[in-house]
Amino acid sequence: MTAITTHAIDAPGAVLTYDVRSGKDADKTALVMVGSPMGAAGFTTLAGYFTDRTVVTYDPRQSERSKLTSDTDPTPETHADDIHRVIKAAVGSGPVDVLASSGGAVNMLAFVAAHPNVVRTLVAHEPPLISALPDQEAAFAAIHDVQDTYERDGLGPAMAKFLALIMHSGEVPADWPDRPTPDPAQFGLPTEDDGSREDPMLGRGHIIHTTGYEPDYDAIKAAPTRVVLAYGIESEGLITQRSAVAVADALGIAATRFPSNHGGFLGGEYGQTGNPEAFAAKLREVLDG
Known part of the structure; x- marks a missing residue:
C-alpha cells in the first residue's frame, strides 16, 4: 500500500x-x-x-x-x-x-x-x-430557492430540493421554485432543523458562488x-x-x-x-x- x-x-x-x-x-x-x-x-x-x-x-x-x-x-x-x-x-x-x-x-x-x-x-x-447554460435564468432561480430554503428551514428540506434539481433531466422549468418541497425523509435526510448553517455545500453561499x-x-x-x-x-x-x-x-x-x-x-x-x-x-x- x-x-x-x-x-x-x-x-x-x-x-x-x-x-x-x-x-x-x-x-x-x-x-x-x-x-x-x-x-x-x-x-x-x-x-x-x-x-x-x-x-x-x-x-x-x-x-x-x-x-x-x-x-x-x-x-x-x-x-x-x-x-x-x-x-x-x-x-x-x-x-x-x-x-x-x-x-x-x-x-x-x-x-x-x-x-x-x-x-x-x-x-x-x-x-x-449554471452560468454556461441556456436556461440559466430558471436554473439560477432554482438554486437560489435551495439557498433560501437552507437559510430558512435548514439542511433537510434544502438538500431535498437540491437532490431533486440535480436528478432532473433537461432544462429547468421556470416554475421549479414554486413546486412543493420533496420529503427529506425519502432521501434519508433529517426532517428537523438543528439550527446549523455551516454545511460545506450550502453554507457561506458556496453553492451560489460555484454555480454562478x-x-x-x-x-x-x-x-x-x-x-x-x-x-x-x-x-x-x-x-x-x-x-x-x-x-x-x-x-x-x-x-x-x-x-x-x-x-x-x-x-x-x-x-x-x-x-x-x-x-x-x-x-x-x-x-x-
Missing part, C-alpha cells in the same frame, strides 16, 4: 490540510485530485489506481479537516489560490496533471485562468456551471494547459452534464464521455459507488493522450 503523508499549511483565512501519496515512478507527472466541497477522502479509491504517480489530494477550506480562520465567504478564485498553495507545498512549481470533480472543476477553471503555466492537463469532470461563477474563457483558451471537459455517461441530460458540454462549447472543444455518473470515481466513499476501475482507466487514457 502506498504510504500517505499528511500536511497542513496556512492560507489567508484558512488552514488547509492535504495528503501526498508518493508514486513509484519519479519521472511521471504528479496527479492532483480536486473536489469541492468534497475533500480528499472522496478520492481514496481512485488514487489507488495511480500508484505509479505521486498523487496529491486536499480538503477545501471549510470541508473535513481544513478549517476557516475568518468569516470570509470563499469564491472559486479563493479556492484557486488555495490549490496553488497546496501544489507549491506538495510538489513545487509543476507541471502537474489534475482531475477535478464538481465544484473542484469550477475552481480549477479559475486556477488555469490565474496560473496558466502550472497544469499540463486538466480533466474537469462535470463542473456545475463565470470563467474567463479567453484566458483559459490562451493558457498552454490542455483542458478536457468530461461527464459521466449516466449523467446524460442532467444539469452537471449539460454544464460540462456548455463549457466545452464555450472553449471550442468537444466534451469527453467518462464511465458512470457524477461520482463515477467513488468506490464506497460517502456511501456511494460508481465504477472507479473503468473511470480510472478512462482517466489514464485521457492523461496519456
Whole structure:
C-alpha cells in the first residue's frame, strides 16, 4: 500500500490540510485530485489506481479537516489560490496533471485562468456551471430557492430540493421554485432543523458562488494547459452534464464521455459507488493522450 503523508499549511483565512501519496515512478507527472466541497477522502479509491504517480489530494477550506480562520465567504478564485498553495507545498512549481470533480472543476477553471503555466492537463469532470447554460435564468432561480430554503428551514428540506434539481433531466422549468418541497425523509435526510448553517455545500453561499461563477474563457483558451471537459455517461441530460458540454462549447472543444455518473470515481466513499476501475482507466487514457 502506498504510504500517505499528511500536511497542513496556512492560507489567508484558512488552514488547509492535504495528503501526498508518493508514486513509484519519479519521472511521471504528479496527479492532483480536486473536489469541492468534497475533500480528499472522496478520492481514496481512485488514487489507488495511480500508484505509479505521486498523487496529491486536499480538503477545501471549510470541508473535513481544513478549517476557516475568518468569516470570509470563499469564491472559486479563493479556492484557486488555495490549490496553488497546496501544489507549491506538495510538489513545487509543476507541471502537474489534475482531475477535478464538481465544484473542484469550477475552481480549477479559475486556477488555469490565474496560473496558466502550472497544469499540463486538466480533466474537469462535470463542473456545475449554471452560468454556461441556456436556461440559466430558471436554473439560477432554482438554486437560489435551495439557498433560501437552507437559510430558512435548514439542511433537510434544502438538500431535498437540491437532490431533486440535480436528478432532473433537461432544462429547468421556470416554475421549479414554486413546486412543493420533496420529503427529506425519502432521501434519508433529517426532517428537523438543528439550527446549523455551516454545511460545506450550502453554507457561506458556496453553492451560489460555484454555480454562478463565470470563467474567463479567453484566458483559459490562451493558457498552454490542455483542458478536457468530461461527464459521466449516466449523467446524460442532467444539469452537471449539460454544464460540462456548455463549457466545452464555450472553449471550442468537444466534451469527453467518462464511465458512470457524477461520482463515477467513488468506490464506497460517502456511501456511494460508481465504477472507479473503468473511470480510472478512462482517466489514464485521457492523461496519456
